[in-house]
Amino acid sequence: MKKLFAVLTAVILCVSLAACGRSNNTSDNGETVNLRVWGAQDDQKVLQTMIDSFKKANPDKTYNITLGVVGENDAQKRLLEDAAAAADVFSFPDDQIYDLVNAGALYEITRNKEQITSRNTEASVEAATIDDALYAYPATSDNGYFMYYDKSVVSEEQAKTLEGVLAACQEQGKKFFMDVSNGWYAASFFLAAGCEVELGDDGKQVCDFNNEDGIEAGEAIKNLCAHSAFVTGDDAVFTGGIGGNIAAGVSGAWTADAVKQKLGKNYAAAKLPTAKIGDEDTQLKSFAGYKLIGVNSSTKEPVEAMKLAEWITNEENQLLRFKERAAGPSNKKAAENEEVKKNIALNALAEQNKHGVSQRGILATFWSPVEAFGTAMENKDYSQSIKQQLDSMVKDITS
């Protein structure tokens, strides 16, 4: 009698599956254009405003544009889970561009390419370009980091050198914050020492953080972590402690609001200080990142999606994004705006970006090993020499 059971199972399976094949066909209601946009939680409001103005500017068609919350950091992960069901237009940081292009998820931008490349800063366009092909629309140029400090503790002069900052903090029993166990920040020492990390011709990561310069950088990180005024943690630790027991810290423009709120009139920001690497005082470098707007290669409405992406990243909307979200524009004209130039955090970032290194050649394999090294330094785990640790780190990065 088991057969009846089998029959039932098979029938139910078949019917349910056969019946459901249809759900794949999306119905096109004449002229309605369906688009989905992904952006970070905080950007939803400003994106909605842009979408509304986009609809107004294109009255000849009916648009049905929906917003989804997917922050830049998750964009790649979310998109590749199921590209067909993902957004048509989405925001992502430039270090995801290689992986996205390799996975075939980004639409190559050819429409109005000239205008896009001429309107935005060279570096931001470069961040969106691979082998002369443009794959995304530059939206902001603020995905980098610099130093915030408490003017009442650290003087402008002291803020110029890491030693000065640390000494000033120590004197008043305060701390200097830097998330060294995060590859993004830890890299600033290695980059300053003259090490390089980039994409090799075979598509693998090339990294020389374990050469002699790298070891000097590693020693500098070790010394920083061993300093009594040093404190580590994530952004939440920084925003929680700044103005209290933290007097200076390395972070990005996204914490500007929180830091400003805490420091009040003592709010100040500057480029990263110089640090003693080897025997020399060297300016710390940083990754200079960009937020880009990409078009999904699986989109059903490529032209409309490109129109919208271009709209979102035009001068006006970059300024709007600055006003609402304090985002640094990548658009040349918008970047020259008076308001933008007066912004303390963005000013510091712009200064730092002169010592910025593009992060678009960084693959995802880079982060964990550097984090592991940083963690060992923070834990003052010296069971292996710096050289050994860095060798091991580089081996993992390049594997």
Add this chain to the structure above:
Amino acid sequence: MKSYKLRRKISDTAIYALLTLLAILWLLPIVYLVLQSFRAENGAYTEYIIPKGFTLDNYIRLFTETDLFNYPKWYLNTLIVAIFTCIISTLMVLMISYAFSRLRFPSRKTYMNLGLILGMFPGFMSMIAVYYLLKIIGLGQSLISLVLVYSSSAALGYFVAKGFFDTLPRSLDEAATIDGASRNQIFWKITLPLSKPIIVYTALTSFVAPFADFIFVSVIMKDNYNQYTLSLGLFQMLSRENIFAYFTRFCAGSVLVAIPVGLLFMFLQRYYVSGVTGGAVKG
């Protein structure tokens, strides 16, 4: 005799002291959570433990500022999912465990072992597959899909309930069979009324499960914020860009989740015990 009494007194005092200490240890995080939920200052980390200012704002804003984080909607979603998961998985667990405990059929043992090991399978790897299956069935980002997934995983936790049915005397079934009752009637009219502890236990555990999971929800719902459940929603509040502004609201939201779940456990604890021990302890 006196020394005995003294010794007992000493040991009692020691126990009281230890219990008090433990109670403090266990209550501290809860007190901390409640304190933070009333904290007026923003931010996740503070350099002090007692908030400087107290406010009800965190609670109020959960329900008034819903354009970004729709807490009431998430609460509703969670309740809907929890209720349906509870009904379906309780029914299924009872059906499976009754069949394994009381009915004898070919390959019963194989079937049982299969169920047992399938239940051990770490769900992460299968999430992509589950997602695609739900999508093709047309359930994509719906609450029904959550109910289905939770219920099917709950179904594999049958062996606690089976242990319970094993302890029910079989003579009742036999008497009913002689009276001409069918298996179906025996199940509904004789066995189930005797199984209150295990029903309550299964219902309780399956009701609580949707309050805890955040990974499956994130894989299934992806960018669809309005379909999130509480746990994923609250989890989002602690993401890098949100934690400064939302930490205190996260605490408030958690307290509001804790109250109903806590009440359920308070009232149903004896069933929980009797369920988990497979009926060895009567509820």
Add this chain to the structure above:
Amino acid sequence: MNKSRRAPKVLRYAAEVVTAFAKGDAVTRLSFLVMGLWGFARRTFARGAVYLFTQIAYIAYMIVFGGKYLVKFTTLGTQTQGKVFDEELGIYIYTQGDNSVEILLFGTLTVIITILFFIVWASNCRAAYKSQLAQKRGEHIVTLKEQIASLDSKNYHITLLSIPTLLVTTFTLLPLIFMVLMAFTNFDKAHQPPGNLFTWVGFDNFTSILGGNDKISYTFVRLLGWTVLWAILSTFTNYIFGMILALMINKKSIKFKKGWRMVFISTIAIPQFVTLMLMSQLLHAQGGINILIQQLGLADSPIGFLTDPLLAKITVVIVNMWIGIPYSMLIITGILSNIPEDMYEAARIDGAGPVRVFFKITLPYMLFVTTPYLITQFVGNINNFNIIYLLTGGGPLTLEYYQAGKTDLLVTWLYKQTVNEQNYNLAAVIGIAVFIITAVASIIVYNRSAAATKEEQFG
């Protein structure tokens, strides 16, 4: 043991089908081709119709959906994404290539459905022959109505188990097979849809874990060791300390028993992930506990509860105790109040002291009752993703391991491999390993435990 019994059963079934064909008449033989035909010829229309409908549904399924995936199943797709420049629009037009994930998944689904279909087909063949014999002997052919009626009693297990089986097959078994198959492919970051295809690579991933790649196999062995240690520690610390707590509260001279229990039970109310995230906040270098310790002058610098390799391991075990002890206390309290009084009586008459009574009576009884609970706990702890992921994130990361930290369990490593590194194939191998370990362990323990052997005791 199951296998040896299974194989002949399948063979017997096949033999019956062959016999049916050899000895069948025209109608029976034609029913091999057109299922259910015998039903129409021999006047059991309903059963015939069910079979015929199944066949039509299967064919429709294959045409509409399954066929295209089955064809590509051996290669997992050959057509890559392409793009052609459209001069008029000024953009490239992308053509969608094959999606290997979908092919693997729906191909597997189609294989399962096909196997099910063949089982139905075989049952159709047997039924055709049986009906032929019955007709020849002038016997009654079982009708669909009678078969449905038998679901109420004789075949009640089918009624009870079909829906759960369907759900579990779809949402657990099929994904499980999918995962196992994924371990035999090169599905990793470089082979992701929509732009790329992946394909079968045989046992390559297994060899790389088992020694092909030093660091990966070293990481695997070390994490396996920690996973097992963790599962043992976390299960037994909760059990033992829960027991001690329950015994303390249960002591006759202690007052406010209910109140004490309430205090501990109230912690169950807070969802686990909330507790964990809060704890991770509290135990952080800048968190509440470190602030308190420093303010009290117990330490000069923050203590690395979550970042020191050894301390982090201790921390996760202790936090797990905070979460788990209320449960085990609750359960053990329940059992304590249920130990038959006469068992104690007998022991006391024998002159046993309280310690002896505990070890001779209380403990054995407790273990007897809670074995299934302990097994679930143990397995649950092997796969205890939440506590590690939310508390330490697997950290502190170390360069000794391949993208893993000191407190990473195999499952959290697996999760990171899929989510952060997109090494789906490697993750699948880890998943299989975890699965085998837990499955074997629990099958052995469960089938030997009291719960399985006592199953007939009331019968």
